[in-house]
Amino acid sequence: MVRLALIFAVVITEYVYGRPPLPPLPMKDSCYLVSPEVQIFRVEGEAVILSFSLFERELKVRNLAPPTARYLITKDNGTEHVAYEGDGRVQQRNKQLWFLPAQASDSGDYICTYRNGTHCVTGSITLYVYKPTSLDMEKLSYNIPLVVGETLNFKCPSLDNFNKTDRLIEWHKESSSTDSVAPFGQDSGKLMIPAVRRSHAGVYICQLTVLINHQQYKVSRILRLHVQGTDPAITTTVPDLSMTSDPELDNSSSDSTAHTPIIPPPVIVLPLNGTIFESPHGSGLDLFCKVLTECKMADSTVVRWLVNGQSVESSYLNGWALQGGRRVSKVSGGCQIELRLVVVEMTEENVKTELKCITQNQGGRQEVVAQFQLEGKIGNMT
Structure with a gap:
């Protein structure tokens, strides 16, 4: 095993296609570890696909993944790793793990392992699946901060692994199917608002139907739009009374404002x-x-x-x-x-x-x- 470790160390410190040497990977239980993937937050009852992008990239950059490489994705249950084979509700498809559909009990750490006669490399990803009745909106949301007047052009995210049906991606605001945002405009699954106003702030949901094995599954993503600033003033015919206001009232107003707590910016x-x-x-x-x-x-x-x-x-x-x-x-x-x-x-x-x-x-x-x-x-x- 020491010899294999030395061979691996030589491989990862060589120049690959003229590039500088790469730093060595840490090791645990005779396997080299890739940095964990970004955590995934999803909703129960929907189709979910786990991909190991960082893991795949490390293998490619280090020239460690021939076409015949064997990949195994398992769930870490603490004392054992559960593998997924066959065509059950949870199944491994090539280098991805598919949940058709996901359940709250699927939450946990998943390990992707590449192993051959010479190398063992592992990567990990953490999945959180929430019940619709106990959604953690902050974690599920893609938060977008904008200022009044800016343009919103947001694509429904993380859908590249799915084959979409002929139905368009639908956007709705505040989780209400009767409150469609279509008047703001949609194109190729993007939510578009040319000039954001304060009233546009809130939670938006994009929903679509995907087709897997001739069966339809729901997929949704949540966007939380934060809007800062003041909407443009509306011109009215009301006369300007500032020149005739009572100075004592003005001073009182000013004193009142001075005692308003000031929130420091982040x-x-x-x-x-x-x-x-x-x-x-x-x-x-x-x-x-x-x-x-x-x-x-x-x-x-x-x-x-x-x-x-x-x-x-x-x-x-x-x-x-x-x-x-x-x-x-x-x-x-x-x-x-x-x-x-x-x-x-x-x-x-x-x-x-x-x-x-x-x-x-x-x-x-x-x-x-x-x-x-x-x-x-x-x-x-x-």
Whole structure:
């Protein structure tokens, strides 16, 4: 086994297609470990597909996955791993695990293992399945912070693995099928609002029907739209009484306002504005946006990654970048919110990408801008 470990170490430190050497992977129980995938939150009764994008990318970059490789996806029950074979409700299809449909009891950690005579590599993903009567809306939602007047162009996310039927993707607001958002416009599954107003804030659900083995299943995703700012003033014929108002009343109003509690805006601790994220060509990136805010405001504070001004799900990185794993922890001075962004593979195209982390709550809004860079790109004279 020691010899196999040495062979593996040589493989992962060699130059692959002229790229710099990759860092070694950690090891556990005789298998090398890939970073966990972004957590998945879904609803009971719907079709769910688990994919291991980071795992697949690591095997490809390290040149470890020949066509005859054997993959096994199991559920970690603590003391044993349960495998899924055959055509049951939960089944492995190639390198994915399908739930037809998912149940709340399916929640847990799933392990994907690649093994041959020389190598053993494992990856993991955590799935949470909520009953419709006990939905955790904050975790299920794709949170989008916007300012009044901005344009919303959001694609119903995480649907690439499904074969859609001829029915269009339907968008509804506030979980009510009678409150369709069609007047705002839909195109190719996207929710479009040309100029966002305060009244547009709220929860939106996109729903569709997918066809698997000639049987129809429901799939839905939830978007929570946060809108900051004031709607444009409506011009009226009411006369302006400001010049004739009572000064004493004005002073009283001013004093009243002065005693109104002020909510400090959230502060992005990391990344710093202008940060450049560097990684070798073909490798992945694991990024974190960390925001400091008052603990009482943590639940209502939105943190979001944007790619070239668009949501990750609506950008060209859809399928190649995943965000999630929101965590809140108490730190000195308040609470820290952490949101993860995983980029599966760095390419030349990524170098031109503008990356933003945006945070917003009732106290205000802040954003930082960062960029990608290929390792060794600057100053490499070879």
